[in-house]
Amino acid sequence: MLKLRITPTDMAWTWNGTAYVTEAGGSEVTPFTHPLVEQIAAVDGTRTAIIVRERAPGRAATSAAPVTVTPHELDEITDQARQWPLDYILIETAPLRPVRITAGGVRSTPLFLSHQDGILHGSWDMADLRPYVRGLNPKEVTRMLVYRPRYSTDTAFVGIHRMTERAVATFGGDLVIRYPEPVLHAEPRTLTANADVLSAFRTGIDMALDARPLEPDATLCHLTGGLDSGSIATRAARRWPGRVNTATLVIIGAGRDQQVRRRAEIRDSLPFGPDDLCLDTRDLLMFTPSSARARGAPVSPYDEPLHQHFVELNAQIAALGAHTVVTGLGGDEMVAVGSAESAQAARDKRQNFDLPWLGPRARAGIEYGDDGIAPPAMAGGITLLAAECVAPPLLQAGLWPVHPFTHRALVELGDQLPFHWRELKQLQRRHLSTFGLSEDACNPKARESFAELVEESLKLHGIALLHRILNEGSPLIEGGLLDPDGLKSMVIALESEPYREDPHSKLVEVITLDAAARAFL
Amino acid sequence: MSLAAFAPPRELTLDVDDLFDGDLVLIVQGPEIRNDYKKTAGSSDGAKTYDTTAT
Structure with a gap:
């Protein structure tokens, strides 16, 4: 700020x-x-x-x-x-x-x-x-x-x-x-017989939206099709009928048609503003030669992997006259499920550090990852990092970010909800159903994600940037953080074998870190 | 200018006392909890939160 x-x-x-x-x-x-x-x-x-x-x-x-x-x-x-x-x-x-x-x-x-x-x-x-x-x-x-x-x-x-x-x-x-003292968090509790969780959720969203003097006519909500931005945006539309416009990136892959269909239903069912900005990622892959990272511009390694997409979308949002953007960031963390609560959560959280491209210094450093980290905050650490991720491209466009899920009211509610309200975001799904939305809109069957965009981008443009690392060297290699032989084997696999989301998608961080290191050092 | 301009507004909190049974137990979240990173790929909200619409 x-x-x-x-x-x-x-x-x-x-x-x-x-x-x-x-x-x-x-x-x-x-x-x-x-x-x-x-x-x-x-x-x-x-x-x-x-x-x-x-x-x-x-x-x-x-x-x-x-x-x-x-x-x-x-x-x-x-x-x-x-x-x-x-x-x-x-x-x-x-x-x-x-x-x-x-x-x-x-x-x-x-x-x-x-x-x-x-x-x-x-x-x-x-x-x-x-x-x-x-x-x-x-x-x-x-x-x-x-x-x-x-x-x-x-x-x-x-x-x-x-x-x-x-x-x-x-x-x-x-x-x-x-660092400060830790913020204490509540453990999950059981609900009373007459507990009205959805009413509490609505009240919490309202508190978060009312915490700042938002001007609805100059406020735009992300409406990605995701359950988090959907939960916030629908409430904003209900509170300020006809005034809050929406925006999203349109994904590619198996979830694309579903995303488009569900967003249309949500917008048609609630009184959103007239404008809906949809930037189609089909026409804009990551890591194109003209992208800021590929050109060597000093893009922070903490900025979006989809940096150029959000730069473009933010420019469109600003051109629409908005100066504030409300997101669904932090919704995942509000209803996070612990590994001890769910075998599926434990599988989701399973971490694979066996990445062939890790250099000796990185392999040695893994065990020290928790050293010197910040104490617990009100919002989760990943939420705070994600907020830092989205902010610079917004500020560069004159836009201010608002993340209602980081508000104390919603964090504290989420902490205490029992498992069955947090599992697979039942809270957000049931909240959306109160607007009369269909089963398709509230409980989508296909995954809507950027995974396919990452895959296409890595294959079409990422490989060239990985070859640049191998041919020209990288500060990451000089620093012992990348192993060129391991990276080369993975690039060959990426070129010749079927794509595997894990670990191939994690090469995104290799590219963004290398680009940042070249630009900043 | 009045010094009142420096005073913070009252922070609204959500009263959930009627919502839950039992004692409120407060903890210090461990590193893996306070930095929970539960998804492996994809993202619908961007921002490296890797939000998937799990089914």
């Missing part, structure tokens, strides 16, 4: 209309300009507190210029800032003291930090921090290569740090990021 450059010795702040700046010009904090974001600041004659935060509903617009307060009032202000229930960044400065930055527990957008020559740099766009990259972080790259992501301050690059939820970064000479 902001970009920053801070020299801790340079601390008399003013607001210049678009940014907080210091007189000497050594420091600058630039909030993201958006109707859902505001900034506010206070100074007690010595210390300054700058707060950039998501707007809460029903409150007057704030003035950005720093207000003068007493030291006691400034203490109160910083205490209150830490209780803001939406996304925020609090920056506290004082002359001759380190700067302290606190992130909120809701991370709608990422903040990456770097430092060099006594100056702290931060941005929601990892590409801004490219000058400060000093190499690959083998532990984090290994997590990504084996598809066992962990939410932590690590990024794939030494020199770039992730500001995790509720973390406190202190910078002055060195940068130290401290």
Whole structure:
């Protein structure tokens, strides 16, 4: 939600209309300009507190210029800032003291930090921090290569740090990021005889949608055909009839006709807005030579695998006049089923680390994957990482992301629901059925996924990028994270043998990491 | 500007007391739970969440 450059010795702040700046010009904090974001600041004659935060509903617009307060009032202000229930960044400065930055527990957008020559740099766009990259972080790259992501301050690059939820970064000479206490979660419980779960779910969605001053006419909902975005979008349509438009990527493969049919039924059954943006992935495979990653543009390795698709879709959404996008992100995690609860879940979660392309350093690093990770947050770690994944391309298009499933009300409800409400997302399925939708819409038979797009893309365009790694080398190979012989055997298999979703689809991460390493290092 | 502008709004919480029986048991989620990554391929919502419409 902001970009920053801070020299801790340079601390008399003013607001210049678009940014907080210091007189000497050594420091600058630039909030993201958006109707859902505001900034506010206070100074007690010595210390300054700058707060950039998501707007809460029903409150007057704030003035950005720093207000003068007493030291006691400034203490109160910083205490209150830490209780803001939406996304925020609090920056506290004082002359001759380190700067302290606190992130909120809701991370709608990422903040990456770097430092060099006594100056702290931060941005929601990892590409801004490219000058400060000093190499690959083998532990984090290994997590990504084996598809066992962990939410932590690590990024794939030494020199770039992730500001995790509720973390406190202190910078002055060195940068130290401290994790918070764990958020406690409830275990599943049994329901009372008259429990109205669906009513509670609706109320929770409404709370999440009402947490920000959304403007329905400028808000668009993802409606992918998935049960999560479907649950949120249908409720939004019912609450704001005729005003909320929708968008999706249209998949290829076995689920395509079903996705198109089900989306049409959902849109026809509820009062959505008139516009429905459908970007057909049939016409846009991944990793084409013209894609940003293939061209060598600095695309973060955390950005979407479908980066170019979402860049295009987001541009269309912005052109429609929307400035806010509501997603179904986090719905999986809200009703996650544990391995101990279900043999199927245990099979789904079974992890295959026997990937032929892993280099010796990656193989050695697997066992350390949980070292130094963040404590439990309100939203799941994967949800938080996924939110970081979708945010930069949205922000680049001027769009703000809203993920209702990350709201406390829905997380806490999901934690406590018994297995039979979470199994195969019964909650979302039964919620959709309350709108009178068909069995086909609520309980689709075919899988709707991007698996086929990944397959086609790897075969048509991915192989060339994998050959580039083998022919030209890669920082991943130099770092011992990729084994060229193992990768070569897998490329030969991909070219000559029937495609296998596991492990072949995991080559996507090899390509995106290699592209990022080439661009950032 | 009033200092009220700095005060946080009241956070709404979902009252589920009438929904459940038994005691509320709170835990610290382990790494594999708090980073639950349950799907293996595909995604309908993008964002590496790999959401499949399981059948």
